[in-house]
Amino acid sequence: MQYLLLLHSNEAGWAQLTPEQQEQGAAAYMAYGEALRKAGVFLGSNRLRPSANATTVRIVNGKTQVLDGPYVDSKEQVGGYYLIDVKDLDAALSWAARCPGASHGVIEVRPVWQMS
Amino acid sequence: MTLPEGDDARRTADAVARRSYGKLVAFLAARTRDVTAAEDALSEAFASALADWPVNGCPRNPEGWLLTVARRKLIDGVRRRQTGDVVSAQLQILSEGLEDAAEQAERDMELPDKRLALLFACAHPAIEAGIRAPLMLQVVLGLDGEKIASAFLVSPAAMRKRLSRAKEKIQQAGIPFSVPDRQELPERLDTVLSAIYAGFAEGWTDPSGTDAIRRDLTDEAIFLARLVVELLPQEAEALGLLALMLYAEARRSARRNAAGEYVPLAEQDPTLWNATMIDEAESLLLQASKLEAIGRYQLEAALQSAHTCRRIKGRNNWAEVVQLYDALGTLTDSPVVAINRALAIAEVDGPEAARDALRDIAADERITQYQPYWAARAELLSKTGAYDEAHQAYDMAIGLERDPVVREFLQKRQASLKRH
DSSP: OOOEEEEEEHHHHHHSSOOOHHHHHHHHHHHHHHHHHHTTTTTEEEEOOGGGGGGEEEOOHHHHHHEESOSSSEEEEEEEEEEEOSSHHHHHHHHHHSSSGGGTEEEEEEEEEOOO | OOOHHHHHHHHHHHHHHHHHHHHHHHHHHHOOOOOOHHHHHHHHHHHHHHHHHHOOOOOOOOHHHHHHHHHHHHHHHHHHHHHHHHHHHHHHHHHHHHHHHHHHHHTTTTOOOHHHHHHHHTTTTSOOOOHHHEEEEEEHHHHHHHHHHHHOOOHHHHHHHHHHHHHHHHHHHHHOSSOOOOOTTTHHHHHHHHHHHHHHHHHHHHTTTOOOHHHHHHHHHHHHHHHHHHTTTTOOHHHHHHHHHHHHHGGGGGGGGGOOOOOOOOGGGGSSSSHHHHHHHHHHHHHHHTTTTOOOOHHHHHHHHHHHHHHHHOOOOOHHHHHHHHHHHHHHHHHHHHHHHHHHHHHHOOHHHHHHHHHTTTTGGGGTTTTHHHHHHHHHHHHHTTTTHHHHHHHHHHHHOOOHHHHHHHHHHHHHHHOO
């Protein structure tokens, strides 16, 4: 089954780290991605730019409305994702727990709605 | 009679829950094998206690009080759920014995302890292996489902479903509430012990001990092992398991330094180890060895003893350690044992010999996602000067680790490779 691991974290956190800590943090994510690939469960992943760069679009009463910023205005924002293919939810949770993001934020594990 | 504060009542209820929960569930469920109904009745009884005790004072015999109330709730429950013949049959089963026992308990007589039978039911071979430890923690100790789910890294909804399915199976499949006879006992006891150890291992994976849920789990596992030892004092492997867990638990606080960094066993300060626990473990192990029935838990405890002894007395005993791993390897066929054996071989015969030993187990599929394998491999490779390969192995270990502090430790080790 495919699962999307959504990484939510405090966006201000990264800037508060020393360059050395940032390097260590980035390396941990690299290693995590490598472990996912070697295990044959990796489908895709991306890091997102900060939510200040987000734009939302909706159509209200037939008119488009475009707003600056993320949909939900909160300190915690989605900062990236991993798409994985594993046997079941237990396996997805065990990979989520290994994600470096789990120790400085929250990993939301969402099963993908597979179209047959 | 003095009226205790609500807090007192709660404390008494908590203490009784801790001491008697499993005893009461075991007793209530023994006849009907309906664990869920027993748990529900008992939790209603605890709720009544919290309402009643602050007002009327804590009863002289809280256990008997709870049993009487729970028994009443159990009978009410059957009346509500069933009709006709079924109800009278069930009620008859319930009222036989339960009434006498409740009266006995109220008269301060000891409630017959059926917890061992309950443990054997929870760890019955017909119950799926992965749910045995959670089931014991819930049914015998009363841990709530959410706490168990977090500790075992399973979704709370899934854990609830698995637990209730297992309880249903106990009832529907007619899993007996009894201690197996002598012939069957060793094998059946092994499933009980391995479920307890699985609970302990889950708790152990939080080396900092900052996660209260996980820390509690090691306490609960030790509590269960003590219970088995108390009820089956002549079983060498039960003694061995308790000794093993006490050795490990004794080192808990030494696994972190003042800065909160991970400290591996070889670098821990033995003065930080809990000497009382180590002494108890040593004497349990001695007691077990006198029973002359060697097994994996005693061997693992003996290994813990060897590691402890080496660090405290400064005696090089690696050859002995390798021998113990050899013995353990023939008993368990566990890749984990093979990894630790390789690391011990490195101390005796050098890193090349160890690397060869590790190569033999690389084909085992179970270990490719097992962090300690990659950490061991990285360490051995770096000792033989294969820095690039070591670097890659560290990457795998880092990527598979879930404790951020251990991850940082591995990253430091990896970074130190660059200096070569």
